Amino acid sequence: MSRWDRREPYRKQARDKGYRARAAYKLLEIEKRFQILQGVQKIVDLCCAPGSWLQVVTQHCKESGLRIIGVDTAPVKPIQDVKIIKCSIDALDLASRIREQLGGLADLILSDCSPKLTGNKTLDRERQVYLAKRSLALSLEILSKGKHFVTKIFQSEQTGELVATAKNHFEFIRLFKPSASLPRSPEMYLIAKYFRASAK
Ligand SMILES: C[S@@+](CC[C@H](N)C(=O)[O-])C[C@H]1O[C@@H](n2cnc3c(N)ncnc32)[C@H](O)[C@@H]1O
Secondary structure (H helix, E strand, O other), X not given: OOHHHHHOHHHHHHHHHOOOOOOHXXXXXXXXXXXOOXXXXXXXXXXXXXXXXXHHHHHHOOOOXXXXXXXXXXXXXXXXXXXXXXXXXXXXXXXXXXXXXXXXXXXXXXXXXXXXXXXXXXXXXXXXXXXXXXXXXXXXXXXXXXXXXXXXXXXXXXXXHHHHHHHHHEEEEEEEOOOOOOOOXXXXXXXXXXXXXXXX
């Protein structure tokens, strides 16, 4: 094992198991702790490139009538049974495109968005929290009642605001830092389960 692999064991594991990114292990930990992938048929993965979360989803979700959509501005190599929408999560028509592709509302929305990091911590955090908020807003439009939403969020002064908004819409809220997430990274995951209202 190289020195780099010893420092980053999840990177080597991901390579050995054929995952496109070490991020796969973050979703696997979230699933082990919060059981979000069970029984879901219609799944949307926002900011999905290069596609390791989609790989985990296709391995875990085996319901009949499965529909999986990934969204990213970056290209994603094809994954069997996954439809990719190549656009920004800011696109005004995204909610309607997703509903059309799913043939209705979603059972699960995942979001692992990160902006291109500039090294300016304040700016990077602001941009990431914007993406997390946008993901939540989109979820309120396209999620079925009783279903779940998971998003990455960089810890910042705005984290509390996003958590408070999520609390208004979901019965169960947790912030979780998977061990696969580097300790030096400000990222955490907001797990929001049991959406209260039917999307319009
Ligand atoms: C950490 S990566 C996601 C990794 C992914 N979960 C996986 O397992 O492969 C973050 C992604 O956010 C995407 N992204 C950032 N801003 C975006 C935006 N406005 N719209 C869509 N995707 C965006 C980037 O292109 C990048 O692919």
